[in-house]
Amino acid sequence: MRRSDREVTDSARIDAVIKDCDCLRLGFVTEEGAYILPVNFGFEHAGGVRRFYLHGANEGKKAALLRQGGSVAFELDCGHALNPAQEGCGYSYRYCSVMGRAEVTVLSSPEEKARALNCILQNYTQKNGWQFPPAALAETMAVMLTVTEISCKIHE
Numbered sequence: 001m002r003r004s005d006r007e008v009t010d011s012a013r014i015d016a017v018i019k020d021c022d023c024l025r026l027g028f029v030t031e032e033g034a035y036i037l038p039v040n041f042g043f044e045h046a047g048g049v050r051r052f053y054l055h056g057a058n059e060g061k062k063a064a065l066l067r068q069g070g071s072v073a074f075e076l077d078c079g080h081a082l083n084p085a086q087e088g089c090g091y092s093y094r095y096c097s098v099m100g101r102a103e104v105t106v107l108s109s110p111e112e113k114a115r116a117l118n119c120i121l122q123n124y125t126q127k128n129g130w131q132f133p134p135a136a137l138a139e140t141m142a143v144m145l146t147v148t149e150i151s152c153k154i155h156e
Contacts, residue, residue, distance in 0.1 A: 008152035015045050017096045017152055020078045022124075024052060027073035028065050037062055042119030050147035052102065053116035058141045066104055066143050074145065075099045079154075096154045102145035110134060116142035 008014055024041040027034065039062075042053035052074065056062050079096040107113050114132050117140070122128045132140075 008154055011045075014098060014150065014152040015043075015050075017078065017098050017154070018043050018050075018076060019123075020096065021076035021098070022078070023076065024054075025075045026054075027075070030065070035061075035065070037065075040120060040124065042116060042121070042123045044119060050150065052145040052147070053119045054143040054145065055113075055117055055120055056141050056143075058139060063141050066141070067106055069104050069106070071101050071148070072104055072145065073099070073101055092155065094155055096152070098150065098152045100147055100150035102147045105144045105146065107142040107144055110137045112144075113137045113140060113142040116144060 008017070022040075023038050026037045026039060028037070029035075039054050039056070044051050044053075054066075056066075075097065076099075077095055077097040079094060081094040083092040083094055085091050107116055114130075114137060117132060117137075118128055118130050121130050
């Protein structure tokens, strides 16, 4: 990281930035080139391991890319605001960002899928304990991303 003065290494602060974000962007490398996909997500950090949970349809481009497994890149950002100045070169922009890599696991059991969907909903509603009809779980793809690399940067 070029600007080490903006680097965040405190685990709790990194998690706080993640929780402030409302969109996770996945990066894939495909035969056609790079492909970036914005998604809603759930997040947990337990036992020293960070995991993101995603969901979607069982078919389509996102499903096909995720079923390939392997590693994906991810990015989240928030806290955007302009720092004004008297001169153009003095302007800057406040932000918080988290980037990294993760291993993809497509979840198959109804219990795993329900847990993932609960995590996603809890991220946006702050409520837990959601119930899902078995037919809906069968039609839903749920994915766990296990973080293997992470970095965080804050410019205030």
